[in-house]
Amino acid sequence: MSLRAQVTIRRGVPILLINGKPTPPLMVFVDLDGQNREAGLSTVRRAAQAGVHLVSFPVHATLWNAPGKPPDYRPFEERIEVILKENPKALLLPRFGMSNVPEWWIQQNPDETMLYDNGERGMVSVASEKWRTAARNALRNLVRHLESRYGQHIFGYHPCGQNTAEWFYDRVWDGLLPSFETPMLHAFRQYLRDRSATLPDKAERRAKGIGAFLHPVTQQRLTQFWRFQQVVMVEPLEQFARIIKEETMGRKLVVFFYGYTFELSALPGGPAVSGHLALHRLLQCKDVDILCAPISYADREAGGAGGFMAPVDSVLLHGKLWLNEDDTRTYLSKPEDNYGRADTLAHTLAVHQRNFAHIATRAAACWWMGLMGAGWLDCPEIWQNIAKLRKLYEEMLPNLQPYRPEIAVVVDEASLCHLSYGNTVSAPLLSLLRHSLYRIGAPVGFYLLQDVCDSLVNHAKLYLVLNAFAPTEAQRRALKQLPRKGKTVVWFYAPGFIRGNSASAEHITDLTGIRVVQKDAIASGTAYPLPTSAIKDAKLSAVWQAEEALGTTNSIAPAFVVVDPLAVALATFSENGEVAIAAKQTEGGGWSVYVGTLFIGAGMLPAFAKLAKVYTYDANDNVILAGNKLLSIHATSGQLGRRRGALVLPKPHLWQDALTKEVLSKSAARLEIEITTGQTRVFWLL
Numbered sequence: 001m002s003l004r005a006q007v008t009i010r011r012g013v014p015i016l017l018i019n020g021k022p023t024p025p026l027m028v029f030v031d032l033d034g035q036n037r038e039a040g041l042s043t044v045r046r047a048a049q050a051g052v053h054l055v056s057f058p059v060h061a062t063l064w065n066a067p068g069k070p071p072d073y074r075p076f077e078e079r080i081e082v083i084l085k086e087n088p089k090a091l092l093l094p095r096f097g098m099s100n101v102p103e104w105w106i107q108q109n110p111d112e113t114m115l116y117d118n119g120e121r122g123m124v125s126v127a128s129e130k131w132r133t134a135a136r137n138a139l140r141n142l143v144r145h146l147e148s149r150y151g152q153h154i155f156g157y158h159p160c161g162q163n164t165a166e167w168f169y170d171r172v173w174d175g176l177l178p179s180f181e182t183p184m185l186h187a188f189r190q191y192l193r194d195r196s197a198t199l200p201d202k203a204e205r206r207a208k209g210i211g212a213f214l215h216p217v218t219q220q221r222l223t224q225f226w227r228f229q230q231v232v233m234v235e236p237l238e239q240f241a242r243i244i245k246e247e248t249m250g251r252k253l254v255v256f257f258y259g260y261t262f263e264l265s266a267l268p269g270g271p272a273v274s275g276h277l278a279l280h281r282l283l284q285c286k287d288v289d290i291l292c293a294p295i296s297y298a299d300r301e302a303g304g305a306g307g308f309m310a311p312v313d314s315v316l317l318h319g320k321l322w323l324n325e326d327d328t329r330t331y332l333s334k335p336e337d338n339y340g341r342a343d344t345l346a347h348t349l350a351v352h353q354r355n356f357a358h359i360a361t362r363a364a365a366c367w368w369m370g371l372m373g374a375g376w377l378d379c380p381e382i383w384q385n386i387a388k389l390r391k392l393y394e395e396m397l398p399n400l401q402p403y404r405p406e407i408a409v410v411v412d413e414a415s416l417c418h419l420s421y422g423n424t425v426s427a428p429l430l431s432l433l434r435h436s437l438y439r440i441g442a443p444v445g446f447y448l449l450q451d452v453c454d455s456l457v458n459h460a461k462l463y464l465v466l467n468a469f470a471p472t473e474a475q476r477r478a479l480k481q482l483p484r485k486g487k488t489v490v491w492f493y494a495p496g497f498i499r500g501n502s503a504s505a506e507h508i509t510d511l512t513g514i515r516v517v518q519k520d521a522i523a524s525g526t527a528y529p530l531p532t533s534a535i536k537d538a539k540l541s542a543v544w545q546a547e548e549a550l551g552t553t554n555s556i557a558p559a560f561v562v563v564d565p566l567a568v569a570l571a572t573f574s575e576n577g578e579v580a581i582a583a584k585q586t587e588g589g590g591w592s593v594y595v596g597t598l599f600i601g602a603g604m605l606p607a608f609a610k611l612a613k614v615y616t617y618d619a620n621d622n623v624i625l626a627g628n629k630l631l632s633i634h635a636t637s638g639q640l641g642r643r644r645g646a647l648v649l650p651k652p653h654l655w656q657d658a659l660t661k662e663v664l665s666k667s668a669a670r671l672e673i674e675i676t677t678g679q680t681r682v683f684w685l686l
Contacts, residue, residue: 002147029368032082032083047383052368062102098138098236099161139240178273199225211521216498237288260276277414279291294324295307298435328351329342396629415468432599439621449471463489470498493595494560517561524555525556528574529545529547530569544570562578617649647673
């Protein structure tokens with residue numbers, strides 16, 4: 001009988017079951033085609049000794065068989081056999097490319113490849129029906145073959161493709177525009193149901209509208225095209241997922257990279273060129289079990305936050321597992337490997353612990369990865385540490401609860417398709433702002449706007465609405481109710497600016513309840529907080545911290561300033577002294593806060609948390625993660641060296657070091673700790 005793996009919901013939490021048994025969703029990734037195969041095999045053995053038997057591995061081979069020849073599955077078989085030899089208990093997740101079609105296929109179908117705005121050709125077009133048909137057949141044959149031979153060892157399949165195999169358009173990090181090929185034209189016409197439609201040319205795609213926004217009338221077709229670009233990327237994923245479920249009779253998991261809303265907002269062209277803005281649609285696909293991404297490549301070093309690329313908590317809300325790819329450059333990597341390299345063993349262990357706390361507090365998943373097969377994990381101390389983390393997750397498993405943080409960070413996929421080409425808005429507002437979000441002193445959740453409007457995030461007290469530029473009428477109604485229900489809502493930059501066929505500051509006023517007016521541009525987006533003595537409201541002055549400059553030095557166009565006499569000014573633009581941030585209390589007791597800058601520092605956000613009566617555990621700028629009876633602190637680089645501090649709970653608990661099991665206090669609401677920059681402590685509150 002073939003092994004059965006599934007993700008099911010228990011007490012509101014997605015749980016991994018292997019043959020009906022709840023299993024910690026913790027894995028190891030090994031690349032046996034990399035720089036050091038023996039180190040990879042050693043890692044498989046070390047992982048097994050640590051109790052990690054779920055193994056993800058890539059196969060760098062084409063699935064396409066040449067005409068008249070049978071498919072060659074020997075690369076898959078060889079790797080499976082080698083892994084099973086090292087660990088007979090291993091359960092496998094093969095990872096393979098769907099975009100790397102062979103050269104003979106390209107020669108036969110040259111028009112089916114991606115065409116960039118510079119005239120160059122690239123990998124196969126995701127809109128190509130020829131490719132989709134061939135890919136579906138190749139995938140079906142592969143799964144059928146592997147199930148017939150190794151079905152008792154395989155727990156899922158991970159089809160990959162496009163840029164770095166992560167299902168966003170190739171070469172967009174280079175600043176190129178894809179999707180000028182004939183298959184994309186045919187797919188766009190089908191999407192619009194218009195046989196005469198044409199693709200926007202490169203000048204149209206790069207054209208500005210109302211500053212950072214596309215004009216809702218004259219550039220409506222471009223907005224439609226950006227939305228289409230997301231759908232056409234997701235369609236084959238849905239098809240692949242269905243095939244895997246059909247061929248395994250629903251017994252195996254389907255895994256995809258997808259949903260990097262925060263990370264890909266830093267793309268030179270902005271997130272709309274990515275193809276990753278259809279996460280909400282993919283979450284409706286019943287055949288998808290796990291979505292994953294690497295840990296953010298920014299702010300991941302020891303002393304950093306190690307944040308998420310995606311609105312991961314919406315993934316969990318929809319009954320899917322979120323999986324972090326922990327590809328930490330350990331102390332065994334080369335100094336030039338960059339991306340937040342942990343340069344000592346102590347920092348390596350601390351970064352793994354911090355990253356684990358991210359996923360354990362919200363009952364998510366991860367795999368530890370030695371990228372490029374270079375032996376980054378081939379060390380007994382690393383696996384002794386991971387063994388403790390796996391044991392902790394196993395102890396938590398029977399009593400996991402849904403993650404319900406009091407702070408909700410809200411992003412909207414559709415609104416990002418209304419931005420002009422470029423990242424002047426999206427990079428600071430979505431990508432860079434994560435640096436501050438993780439340093440509030442309280443845990444945060446990351447959600448899609450639609451889930452908030454569908455009342456799936458009612459547990460939050462504070463909503464940080466980052467980019468609701470173009471909500472639907474139903475979404476507007478739902479958002480306007482939040483302050484009236486006693487919630488605190490912080491609206492960033494241009495909430496509700498686009499409404500139907502018009503764009504107006506009046507729409508922002510209508511949504512936020514705070515009157516703003518539009519400026520064509522403000523040359524510098526920097527603002528300064530008012531001193532506490534100038535805050536004309538007792539509640540606001542009691543929480544406000546006038547410590548740092550806000551925003552960015554770049555121009556904001558369009559810009560919006562507050563002119564509401566009933567709103568309390570909190571900060572003013574450095575260029576003209578006009579109000580950039582203001583707050584107003586609503587009839588329901590909640591607060592509406594308008595932030596006209598594109599960035600806000602870690603020192604300001606705790607003020608809004610206090611205003612919303614969010615419980616904060618730490619008064620410094622450390623990374624605090626809490627959930628499922630775990631409380632973790634990672635000492636950030638903002639305060640160098642060793643220092644004393646205290647973690648404070650709302651009521652007394654038994655404090656236990658979650659990794660050493662040492663009882664630190666039998667009944668206390670406050671725990672004094674000493675911690676060094678880059679160090680992680682994980683406590684179990686019993």
